[in-house]
Amino acid sequence: MEKEVLYLKVARIIEEQIFSETLRIGDKLPSLRSIQKLHNISLNTAKQAFLELESKSLIDSRPRSGYYVSKTSQRKFALPSISQPDILGKEKNPDGLINKIYDTLNYKDIRQFSLGIPDNSLLPIAKLNKSVIKIARNLEGSGMTIEPAQGNINLRRNIAKWALLFEGKLSEDDVVITPGTMSAIFNCLMAVTMRGDTIGVESPVYFGILQLAKSMGLNVIELPTHPVLGVDIEALKKVIHKINAVCFVSNFNNPMGSLMPDDNKRMLVEMLTYYNVPMIEDDLFGNLYFGESRPKACKVFDEAGIVMWCGGVSKVLAPGYRVGWVAPGKFKNKIISQKLLQTVSMPTLYQEVIADFMEFGGYDHHLRKFRQTLHTNCLKYQRTIEEHFPPNTKISQPQGGFFLWLELDKRLDTNELFDLAIKQKLSFAPGRMFTQHNQFNNCMRLNFALHWDDNLEHDLRRLGEFFKKVLC
């Protein structure tokens, strides 16, 4: 009995620290041994106290790192709405806006909340550089050999091995290497669509997909998408007879961060199989989960070979290396032959470097560390936003990836406000970038794969105050 009282007492002390925000979202708790010493209790009692807090979802454990504060007493800000794109409304790609945002990426001294890739400080650059030198020295054929169009065999083998983690039963023979994930998606679209065809995507959706589709003469239907559960399958079903292919980010979609539950993934693949509609699955954020394990890909449920599972290292490891891949199911030969004709092959070096890093270089270790940083940053961003943004702000609840999606007061037009924010050396990605319709004008995407420090926190506060001021 004494033991029970003791661990509950310790748990309550920590709980109070959390509620008083002495310990704040994303903070690491003292180690079990420190707790043991501090309260002069047994290690087991300390463990029980932590389990109690974990059962209340106040803290969570992260393998090999420790325990972290995972939420405060309650969530203050609501989730963004389920999107309801007006598919009969006029379409207009946000090209001008996108170009404007791109231009500001070169500005110095701007806080780049609009960035689409992780900050260099979160990437294992020194290790990768070492690997580049090592591989360059030992490259068979000195890098002159032309790789098979399917791609480097070592890299394909390692990708297949990593796919096992989420029950993706791939062999090296199922994988085709591409110069980046966008190139994988482009090749998939080339393989299964023709000018005049229509594809279905999430809404909001990564703007690159909208632009690519337009450049290929494809029509796009944006589908209602839930901020947590992803694309609305019933809504898709209603228009599926108009659709030649779909392109979804099933895990931690960009920009909303939604994660399709396994059941939805299974249902989706069954439906697409029934209607014989190929799916391009853009799974480039899948390894950046905050939960217990890597979410499955839709590919796992694909028995007919209609799912083309795309991935790459740009979002998790090395944006500049331009290494991506696709497991194209029954479209494999078509994609290999397209690749052969369009680019012949890819240089060996970076393919070998990534393969080496996956196999021997601590890819696993990097991902674990990176995920923890992202999870912590996400919680810190949410806390800071809840404290400093207008009180009617809605905010997404991503379970992975590195984007937050904010829905602000209706009166705030993020497209218009962007220029003002830049003058204050703050950037964000206006919501209108992520749709071809006239919507999301009061939304924006923020990147939290940046190095968290006082300056970043200060800038995030400034951004909140900026919007508050506009509303006054």
Place this chain on the structure above:
Amino acid sequence: MEKEVLYLKVARIIEEQIFSETLRIGDKLPSLRSIQKLHNISLNTAKQAFLELESKSLIDSRPRSGYYVSKTSQRKFALPSISQPDILGKEKNPDGLINKIYDTLNYKDIRQFSLGIPDNSLLPIAKLNKSVIKIARNLEGSGMTIEPAQGNINLRRNIAKWALLFEGKLSEDDVVITPGTMSAIFNCLMAVTMRGDTIGVESPVYFGILQLAKSMGLNVIELPTHPVLGVDIEALKKVIHKINAVCFVSNFNNPMGSLMPDDNKRMLVEMLTYYNVPMIEDDLFGNLYFGESRPKACKVFDEAGIVMWCGGVSKVLAPGYRVGWVAPGKFKNKIISQKLLQTVSMPTLYQEVIADFMEFGGYDHHLRKFRQTLHTNCLKYQRTIEEHFPPNTKISQPQGGFFLWLELDKRLDTNELFDLAIKQKLSFAPGRMFTQHNQFNNCMRLNFALHWDDNLEHDLRRLGEFFKKVLC
């Protein structure tokens, strides 16, 4: 007078050595100083003797290398015919044949006369490797930075500089970097054609173009092509109303090695401008000239911006690096935006390595050496072929590049004979690969960018004897 007699005497001695084949095509002559000592004459007399031989086209000088035997008393084998593709005949891409040839490229112990790239022994691999290590060590942003879609600025600057050599007045701003020359051509085709359009090409033509066009849903018209002067402009004019774009290799075309005279280039561009037909100029062999200076590109005559000048390093420096480029004239913005959408950007490393090699690494020196080797090899191949192939063989007379095109006895079907030749560990590229029509069945392409030694000569002889035997 005595002097005159002396130099003519010396010239005659050398001439006799050439006619008796003591000195053979491609052989280097002794240096002027050796001649001077050997015949106990003045340096000036030796020079005059060489000038005499040069005026008879028996020898030619190569800058900073010396004098070489350039022909024997007379050419024994005729030129191949001007191609007359039957454009009303049935079309059938030689896909099966191409796959068969590709497969044999992995076979060991085969003499790869069918190869489409230079042998590694002719490339400055050690220097390039050093450069890779150096650049990898010093890369700004450690290679993580995403290059602008137009490509690395240093490389663009150097390409513009080199284009000056043939009066190609380009600025760095005119050039777009692509992952290899085929990717440049693909992007050009994407920019100016749509499914169902028709392009004009040479005949025979590099099979990759035929396959790429087919994969894009384009029709191809093969145009009559002269083995020395290139595509027949009058023939093009007759069908130009059917054509949406042309794709020509104006300098040392693959496989015939033809070189369009400047006048033809000018006329061609004028005509295309008049009819507003864009031209994709594939100039990837242009730096491999055997003559005095680099031939001009059609781009030089392009005032309307309709010529998209494509090049790359795969044929001259580093096949595995996959670095190409295009100066796309008025289609520049379209091509940059396509590239951005399809592949985002390219890794910095190899772009910087090539830029470095062009600027500081002895690109010039390598090209000079490489051209000399190729010219010598070409002459040695021609001599060996004239000695050992069936007497009614016709053979091309390339002024650059590294391919010979042979037209054999009508009874010899190179497609059928390929399998037999492979059993003898000899390969070649059958003529049928280079057309969509039922022609060139008695032709073949040979690569002479291989290391010339007794074994190579022996294999070339064996190939000739092989065909002779079949004819018996």
